[in-house]
Amino acid sequence: MPVKPPDPPRPTDGELEILTVLWNLGASTVREVHETLARRKPTQYTTVLKLMQIMAEKKLVRRDESQRAHVYEAGRPREWTQRQLAGDLLQRAFGGSAKGLILGALSARKAPPGELAEIRRLLEQFEKENQ
Amino acid sequence: MPVKPPDPPRPTDGELEILTVLWNLGASTVREVHETLARRKPTQYTTVLKLMQIMAEKKLVRRDESQRAHVYEAGRPREWTQRQLAGDLLQRAFGGSAKGLILGALSARKAPPGELAEIRRLLEQFEKENQ
DNA sequence: CTTGACTAACGAATGTCTTCGTAGTAATGT
DNA sequence: ACATTACTACGAAGACATTCGTTAGTCAAG
Numbered sequence: 001m002p003v004k005p006p007d008p009p010r011p012t013d014g015e016l017e018i019l020t021v022l023w024n025l026g027a028s029t030v031r032e033v034h035e036t037l038a039r040r041k042p043t044q045y046t047t048v049l050k051l052m053q054i055m056a057e058k059k060l061v062r063r064d065e066s067q068r069a070h071v072y073e074a075g076r077p078r079e080w081t082q083r084q085l086a087g088d089l090l091q092r093a094f095g096g097s098a099k100g101l102i103l104g105a106l107s108a109r110k111a112p113p114g115e116l117a118e119i120r121r122l123l124e125q126f127e128k129e130n131q
Numbered sequence: 132m133p134v135k136p137p138d139p140p141r142p143t144d145g146e147l148e149i150l151t152v153l154w155n156l157g158a159s160t161v162r163e164v165h166e167t168l169a170r171r172k173p174t175q176y177t178t179v180l181k182l183m184q185i186m187a188e189k190k191l192v193r194r195d196e197s198q199r200a201h202v203y204e205a206g207r208p209r210e211w212t213q214r215q216l217a218g219d220l221l222q223r224a225f226g227g228s229a230k231g232l233i234l235g236a237l238s239a240r241k242a243p244p245g246e247l248a249e250i251r252r253l254l255e256q257f258e259k260e261n262q
Numbered sequence: 263c264t265t266g267a268c269t270a271a272c273g274a275a276t277g278t279c280t281t282c283g284t285a286g287t288a289a290t291g292t
Numbered sequence: 293a294c295a296t297t298a299c300t301a302c303g304a305a306g307a308c309a310t311t312c313g314t315t316a317g318t319c320a321a322g
Contacts, residue, residue: 012309016223030269047311049270054309068318069269079235085224086232087239092147093216098242099250101217102233104210106257108218111229116258119230123254126237127247143279161299178281180300185279199288200299269318278309283302290297 008059008075010088015055018048019074019081022061027073139190139206141219146186149179150205150212153192158204 011019021036022028034048052072056063064071074081086101094100111119142150152167153159165179183203187194195202205212217232225231242250 013223014310020226044312045269046271046313050272050312051310053271065270082224082231082235083238085220086235089216089220090236090239092144093213095151096240097246098236098240099246099253100213101236102250103253104213104217105221105229105232106253107214108221109227109229110261111257113258113261115228115230116254116261119233120251120254120258122230122234122237123247123251126242127244127251130241130244130247145280175282176299177283177301181282181302182280184301263322265320265322267319267321270316272313272315274311274313276309276311278307280307281305283304285303286299286301288297288299290295292293292295 005059007084010084011055011060011081014051015060018051018055019060019078022072022074023078027064027071029069029071031069033072136190138215141215142186142191142212145182146191149182149186150191150209153203153205154209158195158202160200160202162200164203 017037018033021033025032025036030045030049030052033052034043034045037043037048052061052063055061056072059075061072061075064073090096090098090101094104148168149164152164156163156167161176161180161183164183165174165176168174168179183192183194186192186206187203190206192203192206195204221227221229221232225235
């Protein structure tokens with residue numbers, strides 16, 4: 001019987017920033033991630049390195065050590081992690097009420113009308129699936 | 132010129148559980164919060180007390196010390212905190228895309244058709260306001 | 263062969279979150 | 293008055309999270 005690998009834990013704030021870079025760039029070295037991150041805020045190279053090493057232990061990223069400069073890749077696709085995070089907040093802060101979470105999101109940042117229309121289409125999609 | 136009180140920080144997981152109890156019960160003593168919490172998971176009284184004391188320092192809760200058993204109250208209404216948390220996750224994990232967050236939430240937990248209809252009404256409301 | 267650049271690894275310091283034991287104090291009952 | 297109960301306050305321990313300095317290995321150029 002195959003053993004199912006356990007889900008990696010919820011990423012911390014710092015870890016999520018690195019994952020975002022990896023999702024945007026694809027598999028990258030520490031140097032590439034550091035360069036991207038350092039553009040937005042001052043960060044030491046070894047800080048990024050250490051964080052990514054820990055993330056590898058936690059299985060938040062995969063590491064390819066075949067090259068001298070190890071190549072890191074996000075362990076889960078962006079959508080999977082986003083679903084986890086949304087579901088987690090949904091339970092912890094909204095008692096499972098998707099309506100509450102959506103109201104909170106829309107109140108926090110007024111979405112432009114174009115996006116609202118997209119969201120409406122998304123919703124119709126879900127209603128169709130669930131009928 | 133009046134000084135605006137700074138926003139309290141994002142509550143941690145444990146703090147959010149306590150806030151949820153306070154929002155449900157209204158102003159309460161540590162004992163009341165502990166009793167409610169202990170029903171769901173084993174927790175020491177002093178653990179809850181300590182957490183609530185720290186939350187008072189952080190202004191996450193207000194404390195009325197006029198009675199021997201201090202009375203605590205959530206520092207911000209539930210909706211305000213929910214909006215903060217939703218907005219925070221929106222920025223950190225979804226690059227500000229409300230559509231992404233909503234997709235994540237709906238994928239994480241299939242909402243019943245009744246709730247989907249409510250969400251659609253909510254959306255129409257927002258489209259009306261934004262036109 | 264030596265030097266310098268690049269990289270991983272490690273250890274330590276600091277801060278935060280969570281938990282719990284202990285002490286002191288006020289209220290209550292006998 | 294004394295013991296018991298109900299609180300608050302405090303300190304410390306353990307687990308993470310974050311940051312950074314230092315060391316050591318590898319490689320290429322001079």
